Amino acid sequence: MNKIAILYGSSGGNAESVARQVQDLFEGAADLFNVREVTLEEIRDYPYYIVGTSTTGMGDLQDDWEGFLPSFSNLDLSGKKVAIFALGDSASYSTSFAESMKVVYDEIADRTTIVGQVPDEGYTYDDSMAVIDGMFVGLPIDEDNEYDMTQERLAKWVEALKEEFL
Numbered sequence: 001m002n003k004i005a006i007l008y009g010s011s012g013g014n015a016e017s018v019a020r021q022v023q024d025l026f027e028g029a030a031d032l033f034n035v036r037e038v039t040l041e042e043i044r045d046y047p048y049y050i051v052g053t054s055t056t057g058m059g060d061l062q063d064d065w066e067g068f069l070p071s072f073s074n075l076d077l078s079g080k081k082v083a084i085f086a087l088g089d090s091a092s093y094s095t096s097f098a099e100s101m102k103v104v105y106d107e108i109a110d111r112t113t114i115v116g117q118v119p120d121e122g123y124t125y126d127d128s129m130a131v132i133d134g135m136f137v138g139l140p141i142d143e144d145n146e147y148d149m150t151q152e153r154l155a156k157w158v159e160a161l162k163e164e165f166l
């Protein structure tokens with residue numbers, strides 16, 4: 001068991017692909033779990049989590065996360081660190097861009113340390129509840145419109161997380 005658990009929920013495969021890229025960037029230091037099939041026992045003892053979700057509905061959490069978030073938030077997360085990434089579509093859903101990360105944040109932020117916040121500069125969108133004081137509460141990734149920026153965004157984010165986790 002590594003110290004980092006990447007927990008992802010993905011409906012069409014984009015969040016899964018990003019989760020795999022994040023795992024690769026940690027070069028063997030992170031384990032990967034699909035929340036569709038993970039058990040609490042498998043992930044209970046990790047000190048660090050990376051939560052990855054896609055956004056559905058109008059700013060809603062991905063379906064598998066919808067089922068798993070209540071269990072995850074029942075874990076004792078005190079003294080642990082959690083980073084969040086969310087897939088979104090900043091063109092078609094410009095007023096709820098990547099908001100699923102805020103659903104996760106609201107559920108756990110009072111009981112753990114959230115790391116990996118990202119300035120909203122460099123993103124084009126009209127509105128997102130996931131932004132607090134100019135910072136997204138996690139990393140937004142837009143595979144629908146800005147897939148060419150994903151690699152660079154992930155590399156930068158993971159470098160910052162290594163300072164927190166490793």
Ligand SMILES: Cc1cc2nc3c(=O)[nH]c(=O)nc-3n(C[C@H](O)[C@H](O)[C@H](O)COP(=O)(O)O)c2cc1C
Pocket residue numbers: 009010011012013014015016053054055056057058059060062087088089090093096097098099143144
């Ligand atoms: C029905 C539906 C609703 C969506 N709603 C939002 C939204 O509110 N905000 C957003 O940023 N993206 C939204 N998206 C875009 C997805 O989050 C985006 O395409 C993502 O890459 C899908 O990831 P996945 O393949 O892992 O499920 C929506 C997509 C679909 C199909």
